[in-house]
Amino acid sequence: CVNAKYTRTGTRDQPAVIRPVVPNDKVSWSSxxxxxxxxxxxxxxxxxxxxxxxxxxxxxxxxxIPWNLDDRLCDRRSYHGDYKIVKGVPQxxxxxxxxxxxxxxxxxxxxxxxxxxxxxxxRDENGAKILNSNSQKPILQFVCIRRRDTNxxxxxxxxxxKKERATETLRREFHEEALNFPNLEECNxxxxxxxxxxxFENGGTKIYCGYVDDPxxxxxxxxxxxxxxFHDEDVKHLALIHLQAGDDAKDAFWEDLDSKLxxxxxxxxFIKRVAMLHKAHW
Ligand code: RP5
Ligand code: MG
Ligand code: MG
Numbered sequence: 001c002v003n004a005k006y007t008r009t010g011t012r013d014q015p016a017v018i019r020p021v022v023p024n025d026k027v028s029w030s031s032x033x034x035x036x037x038x039x040x041x042x043x044x045x046x047x048x049x050x051x052x053x054x055x056x057x058x059x060x061x062x063x064x065i066p067w068n069l070d071d072r073l074c075d076r077r078s079y080h081g082d083y084k085i086v087k088g089v090p091q092x093x094x095x096x097x098x099x100x101x102x103x104x105x106x107x108x109x110x111x112x113x114x115x116x117x118x119x120x121x122x123r124d125e126n127g128a129k130i131l132n133s134n135s136q137k138p139i140l141q142f143v144c145i146r147r148r149d150t151n152x153x154x155x156x157x158x159x160x161x162k163k164e165r166a167t168e169t170l171r172r173e174f175h176e177e178a179l180n181f182p183n184l185e186e187c188n189x190x191x192x193x194x195x196x197x198x199x200f201e202n203g204g205t206k207i208y209c210g211y212v213d214d215p216x217x218x219x220x221x222x223x224x225x226x227x228x229x230f231h232d233e234d235v236k237h238l239a240l241i242h243l244q245a246g247d248d249a250k251d252a253f254w255e256d257l258d259s260k261l262x263x264x265x266x267x268x269x270f271i272k273r274v275a276m277l278h279k280a281h282w
């Protein structure tokens with residue numbers, strides 16, 4: 001659980017805010033620090049009338065949010081146990097971020113996401129697994145996207161929507177961001193979609209649940225995710241799909257797993273776990 005990588009927060013169509021620097025040894029709430037965070041919630045979040053976007057209980061005493069509970073519309077429980085409510089709003093369990101408010105996030109407290117890591121082995125033209133010349137271990141490939149907002153490589157994950165379960169989000173986001181295949185014939189498409197549905201429902205391995213070091217995190221709102229690996233060992237299903245970027249992905253492609261690959265938020269940590277699981281090159 002860290003708050004380390006990002007010094008600014010911004011999205012494609014929203015302003016970036018420079019965070020006051022919090023030295024690494026002052027991130028923890030228990031360390032003494034003359035802390036002067038900036039209050040920031042983006043105009044888009046403040047002006048949203050969507051039922052699913054929180055209203056600020058500090059501004060309006062009629063707003064009562066069921067902290068640490070799943071109220072069926074939104075699961076406000078954290079994977080890290082009950083979070084504290086300080087001055088009327090949740091306190092980030094991983095410490096100071098430089099910003100109070102919600103930044104670009106719709107919820108106070110945890111904002112849940114799901115990340116599908118779809119993998120296959122890198123193979124030569126004869127179908128043999130390719131080994132990395134240094135580690136002598138086989139190379140895994142995963143479905144990678146380039147995010148429209150930050151331009152970084154990432155797992156094709158996304159936010160859990162209203163009343164959705166994280167396991168449903170995994171499949172929906174993968175479709176939206178990486179499987180936008182308009183040119184496939186309808187019959188092939190149906191068959192492929194049925195196979196993918198089955199794999200996403202039954203064939204995944206849970207990799208991680210918890211906090212993400214996301215550029216949008218603030219002292220009062222933060223990202224948490226559920227990560228699953230869906231692996232095609234024998235080029236039978238997922239290894240054959242045609243990738244086509246959509247929604248908040250501007251590109252989708254197979255990328256080799258390697259420790260030098262720069263990735264969005266904590267995604268390199270999740271990918272590393274998958275490399276270890278399959279005893280692949282990292
Ligand atoms: C990260 O943000 C999660 O790991 C997930 O990949 C992503 C969800 O946000 P969007 O892709 O919907 O912006 O923290
Ligand atoms: Mg998305
Ligand atoms: Mg996304």
